[in-house]
Amino acid sequence: MSTHGHGKGPRLIAGEPLSEEGSPYETSLGGWFRLRESGDPVLLTVEHRLGPPVLPPAPSGLTMGGGLVPQPPPYSRGEDGIVDRRHEGRWLRHVTTQTRVAQVVATEARQWSPSGLLDACIAAPVDPAERGTGEYPPVSWVPRVAAPRVGSTVMKYTSRGGLHRGRIISVGEDGQEVLVTATDDRHFSVSGEPGALLIDLEARAAVALYLGDVYMRGVNERQWAVLWSARPLPLLMESFRLAPF
Structure with a gap:
């Protein structure tokens, strides 16, 4: 993590450890990019190490005891099979500081994915003005x-x-x-x-x-x-x- 923090906390640089809230698994921050249409910053990492796969809802919204359970909204799939999961409220935390740093906005989630599937996701920083950085240690240049x-x-x-x-x-x-x-x-x-x-x-x-x-x-x-x-x-x-x- 960068030693020069601003405002709400240090900026995140490539290679920092992340995990999804509520998940025991750990992944690494790959790098920062921008969405072509909006220019908003997003971080890139893998999907399969974030959390357990989402289970399908019980038939007709019933539990085994017959009670109603909330049903998650359906996935909305865009072109290329990308799944928009902003409504699920999936948050990423920095493992060392346990601070919430980004929200998953799009993913191609295929656990145990074979060759040919993306197995990647992008997440928007909590504070777009301060979290993103093009630094990549230990090289002195931006790739x-x-x-x-x-x-x-x-x-x-x-x-x-x-x-x-x-x-x-x-x-x-x-x-x-x-x-x-x-x-x-x-x-x-x-x-x-x-x-x-x-x-x-x-x-x-x-x-x-x-x-x-x-x-x-x-x-x-x-x-x-x-x-x-x-x-x-x-x-x-x-x-x-x-x-x-």
Whole structure:
């Protein structure tokens, strides 16, 4: 978290730990973007680490004891399958300070999502004037956005896990999944890091949103025991209609 707070609290920078209110799971703030139409700031992170999947309502609004239970409003789906969930009042908190920082406004929620599904969400800050920042530690420059490239060296930073480096070994033929291997003897990720951005060090660009571990994948005629999966950032920005911060 930035050491230079203003007004209601410090600004949030990439890599900070987040959780959904009422959920035991932790994720990481990927980065800040703006909605193309309004210019409003939003943060980007993964969906599957926020909270348990929403259960469908009981038939006819009845509990097992026969009493009425409130029925949630239906999801409103826009283009590209994005689900508008503002009416659900889902709030994100900063894990360390336990302060409410943002409200989920749109998501593609597919728990245990296979390749080809977004598994991402955007959230609006509580205080738009003070929460958003384009900072990305530990680099001294603000990354641009670019497509992921096979063979490029990428890094991922979170306040929990620090700095990890890897190499992109595959970008799916459909352009929807990036696979990364570690470049040293450490795992590329620790618990709570899904949601972090992958930064291409040669291109000085943010290229993908980290999702998590994948196992026993065949790539380039080799079976890999463990790899790390990410979603291309240009795909997410187009789906959520985002612009750079």
